[in-house]
Amino acid sequence: MLSAQSQELETLIDVALNNNPEIQKFELQYKRASEKVNEVNTIPNTEFGVGYFVSEPETRTGAQRFKVSAKQMLPWFGTITSRENYVSSLADAKYEDIVIAKRKLMASVSQSYYNLYANKAKQKVLTENIKLLETYETLALTSVEVGKASAVDVLRLQMRQNEMQQLKDVLSQQFLAEQTNLNNLLNRENDIAVTVVDSLMMPSEDFEITTKNLALHPELLKYDKLYQSIEQSELLNQKESSPMIGFGLDYINVSERPDMNFSDNGKDIVMPMVSVSIPIFNKKYKSQTKQNELEQQEITAQKQERLNTLETLLSKAINERISARISYATQTKNLKQAKDAEEILIKSYETGTIDFNDVLDIQELQLKFQMNQIESIKGYYVQSTIINYLIQ
Known part of the structure; x- marks a missing residue:
């Protein structure tokens, strides 16, 4: 990953983490849950x-x-302490919501940034191809003057330029929409300009993926914290079933x-x-014990279900990142061959045998390969973002 790109993206992520209202919401919820410790640290009214x-x-x-x-x-000895421990365990589980939200926000900002990069890169490619067609149009006009091409060839080249200009204009509008999305993630004015790097390179090698880190993902740790809170709830239930x-x-x-x-x-x-x-009639406390046991079983099942989902997401992201690298290599090879064909056409013009239908075909292929190459790079970085969310 390029240094400039890393610094720019890191800056945007820092702004998002500091300003995003969703993060602030979870932080306030955590503070409120923590404050409940003081609420339960009381005895009945005198x-x-x-x-x-x-x-x-x-x-x-x-x-x-x-x-x-x-x-x-x-209350019976230790009851107040049990209440404090139970409320603290709920606050610990709520804290994981902050960690999860921050990870998701970092991933969302990164993906939006890469979408902007791909959009800008495609606009640049279209600009280059429009200029290339303008060069061919000049050659066609010269050929028309000497009777080696028809005015239809010139019109075809002009129509192709119009199509590419249309694509560029559409991309420009899509860029503004994605820029608004990113600014909203950063919780700032929608029209603030976002700058992205001019180019991203396919890394020479992939970073190491440690799948065992998946077990430490905050989405899974939250279930552990919830399980522990049920344990504290049962300890409190036992204390509250004691005499006062x-x-x-x-x-x-x-x-x-x-x-x-x-x-x-x-x-x-x-x-x-x-x-x-x-509490002679203690059916209430026996029922609460049974409920706690069932809730712990439910949490265990939910954790396993979420672990399976995260493992599937990780495997999919790894495979799609490999596919992006393969696609990039193929598009690079095809693009080189398209440029070789373009050079042959230029040499053909020097001998007076240029076919402008071939010019349009080669140009269309070249544009396709360039667009696919950009998509491959974007796909690689987007999948890397998903992998980072899951294992880092």
Whole structure:
């Protein structure tokens, strides 16, 4: 890959990673999931109660006037930690969404860049072929003057030029559409001009592909993180099925009995309390355990399904990249032969025997080979982008 192209594409990718709203969306989701750790790091609300005796009950020490109570329930030991671990595991799984989105964005930006390159390269080829036909048109006009060609030959050459100009104009519009697509990926104004390299060369050799890296792909790691979150969910479920302990205090205000004198007259009542909440009917927790087991099985199946899909994509990208290299070699060979045929036609003109039908045929073949060559180069780099997404 050319150095200039690498630097330009790398710059575009950096801009996309910093500006793309989808990446920002996943980053915010991750921060929100992480913040939930603080939400679950709490205990149940403390209960306070105040009661006033409308009809004051009489006791030996006096009449009870009002009652104040406070109660605090506490979850079983380790329950809060289990909640924190569960929420943290969900945040870890959400983080993989960021990694996946960044990889996909890098691939999308790269593919859009190569589409722009191919478009620009095709426009350049068409410009060169139009100029070549203009040269042949000049030769044809000269031949018409000396009676060695007809005006029909000149018209055919002109019509062929018009067709190629039309193709170039269409490509120009397609370039603007693809440029808009790339600018949207970068989250910037649609009309900002994107510059691409003038030429891309077919690399002399392919970079090494380590298929074992596929097992570490974030799309697969996410399933591992989800599996771990279910494990934490089950640990939390076990903790929540344990009893809850409550501590409380009741205070009752007692009025003094009039016209009586003894040591406890009007003594207030203070009563500490301990309570236990036991989930006797625990069918809910047994059901949650079963659900967790089924969800883990589902995640395992989903991971295997995704691994099979990624392996298929990798194999297809490798084979198509090989095909692009083979096609490039064939088009290069054909293009050389087409240029040799073109030289023969030029020499034929010097002897006065040029056939302008052959000129159009050779020019059409030459344009076809040049276009196919560009497509082969683009295809090679696009497939390399897919491979990079899968194994790097």
